[in-house]
Amino acid sequence: MPELPEVETIVRGLREKILxxxxxxxxxxxxxTIDTHSAEDFRSILLNSQIIDITRRAKYIVFHILxxxxxxxxxxxxxxxxxxxxxxxxxxHDHITFxxxxxxxxxxxxxxxxxxxxxxxxxxxxxxxxxxxxxxxxFIYAEFSKKLASTQRKIKAVLxxxxxIAGLGNIYTDEALWEARIHxxxxxxNISQSKQKALFEAIKNVLIKGIENRGTSLGDGQGNYxxxxxxxxxxxxxxxxxxxxxxxxxNCENIIQKIVVTQRGTHFCPMCQKLKK
DNA sequence: CCATATGTTACTCG
DNA sequence: ACGAGTAACATATG
Numbered sequence: 546m547p548e549l550p551e552v553e554t555i556v557r558g559l560r561e562k563i564l565x566x567x568x569x570x571x572x573x574x575x576x577x578t579i580d581t582h583s584a585e586d587f588r589s590i591l592l593n594s595q596i597i598d599i600t601r602r603a604k605y606i607v608f609h610i611l612x613x614x615x616x617x618x619x620x621x622x623x624x625x626x627x628x629x630x631x632x633x634x635x636x637x638h639d640h641i642t643f644x645x646x647x648x649x650x651x652x653x654x655x656x657x658x659x660x661x662x663x664x665x666x667x668x669x670x671x672x673x674x675x676x677x678x679x680x681x682x683x684f685i686y687a688e689f690s691k692k693l694a695s696t697q698r699k700i701k702a703v704l705x706x707x708x709x710i711a712g713l714g715n716i717y718t719d720e721a722l723w724e725a726r727i728h729x730x731x732x733x734x735n736i737s738q739s740k741q742k743a744l745f746e747a748i749k750n751v752l753i754k755g756i757e758n759r760g761t762s763l764g765d766g767q768g769n770y771x772x773x774x775x776x777x778x779x780x781x782x783x784x785x786x787x788x789x790x791x792x793x794x795x796n797c798e799n800i801i802q803k804i805v806v807t808q809r810g811t812h813f814c815p816m817c818q819k820l821k822k
Numbered sequence: 823c824c825a826t827a828t829g830t831t832a833c834t835c836g
Numbered sequence: 837a838c839g840a841g842t843a844a845c846a847t848a849t850g
Contacts, residue, residue, distance in 0.1 A: 546828040577845095604829080621829045623847080638847090657846050659829065698839065707830085714828055763828070766849065770828065787828095808841080810826075 547620050549604060549679070549712030550755030550780065551770045555626055556601045558773035562628045566645040567595050575640035578653065580661040587664060590614060591643075602672050603711030617663040617671050618653075623768035624660030627652040627775055638767065656768045675711040679748050684710070686745050693733045693741055700736065701729035702807045704748075713748065716761055716787045719812045721747040723786045728820040729804075729811045735821060755780045763788060786812040 547555065568591050573584035582590070591610065598609040606626070608616040618626070627639075631648035640658065643651040653660070663671045677683040689710075696703060703709050704718045713721070722729050724747035727740055736744070755761060760778030762770045771777055781788075785795050790803040794814035804811050 548828060551828075619829080621845095622827070623829095655846095656848070657827090657829095659845060661830095696838090702839085705829090716828055761828070764849085766827095768827075768848070808843095809829095 546622050546624070546768060546770050547604060547760070548714035548717050548755070549601075549752055550717070550758075551760035551778065552601050552604050552606060552620065552712075553756050554760045554778065555620075555773050556599055556606055559606075559626060559628070560599050562773065563596055563645060563649060563651060564599070565595055565597060566647050566649065568592060568643050569646050570642075570644035572635065572642040572644075573640070574635070574642075575658060578640045578655065578658065578660060578662055579664070581663050581665060587662070590664060591616070602668075603675050603678065603707060604714070605672060607668065607672075614664055614666055615668045617665065617668065619661050619663075620655070621657070621659035621661070623656040625652075625654040625771055625775075626773050627654055627771075628773045674708050676707060676709045677711065679710055679712055680752055684745075684749075686742065689745050690738070690741050693736060695734070697732045697734050699730045699806060700727055700733050700744075701809070701811060703733045705807065705809070710748070712752070715809050715811075716784070717748075717751045717755060719787045720751040720785060723813060723818060724750060726817050728818045729806050729813055731821060737821075754783065758783060786814060788812065 571588045576584040579587045594610050594612045596608045597611050600607045606618040610616055629650045633650055635642050638656050639652040639654045641653040704713050725740055725744035758778055758780035760770050761780040762777035763781055786801050789801045792801050794801055797816045799814055799816040801812055802815050
């Protein structure tokens with residue numbers, strides 16, 4: 546579910562609520578959620594320690610632990626980190642609970658159970674293969690352009706490839722390609738210089754807007770995005786093409802189409818985003 | 823029953 | 837080597 550703006554919103558919320566409190570108990574109800582350790586080892590490493598900082602890398606949440614470990618979490622499709630108080634009780638999809646000394650409980654909730662925790666002293670082992678952070682200093686146009694020229698893959702597949710650029714998912718990719726007026730199936734090495742530049746800027750624009758709106762919450766089911774305070778985002782109200790199948794393009798009024806690209810539902814305007822020969 | 827879902831990875835085929 | 841396609845993970849929803 547969550548892409549860069551959603552994870553950023555979650556991290557900002559968590560930072561205010563759980564730092565520097567001792568972890569006094571950990572319940573593990575679904576141990577496959579922990580990728581690197583047994584539930585027993587996971588508990589013994591984290592118990593009586595504390596989270597001293599929380600940062601984000603791409604779609605990963607990095608909890609910096611006082612004992613020099615990093616607890617890295619990827620939410621995949623439906624993972625949520627929910628901050629609750631003393632008397633809240635874990636329910637069906639709450640797979641791990643961290644109890645803090647002040648009574649705060651951190652629930653890891655995940656309907657589809659795809660999310661994973663990685664506990665490691667070497668962050669690079671988990672994060673090392675990621676491409677540049679699109680809102681960071683390492684996202685440089687000359688390098689972006691050079692890398693686009695190096696592959697014939699469909700541009701949508703390239704943008705979803707976390708080793709090419711880290712943090713985009715299905716929603717923000719469709720939005721960025723619409724803003725740059727590029728067809729999602731356009732080969733990456735056949736995009737004009739001006740459209741490459743437009744795409745470079747569009748990626749940053751859609752992510753910044755997503756963060757400003759505190760993420761995109763689609764629908765109202767269990768698996769939809771919510772922040773650590775269980776609040777919905779507002780970015781769904783500003784989308785131009787994603788989930789707008791059959792509606793008029795905000796730019797040209799033509800009907801937004803939906804196709805499948807790289808196994809993902811893909812929304813675009815056939816007038817604004819033409820495939821170039 | 824079928825298709826689809828904000829993600830990632832392993833595997834096959836050409 | 838490269839890129840496309842498929843399946844898998846597990847659950848909910850229309």
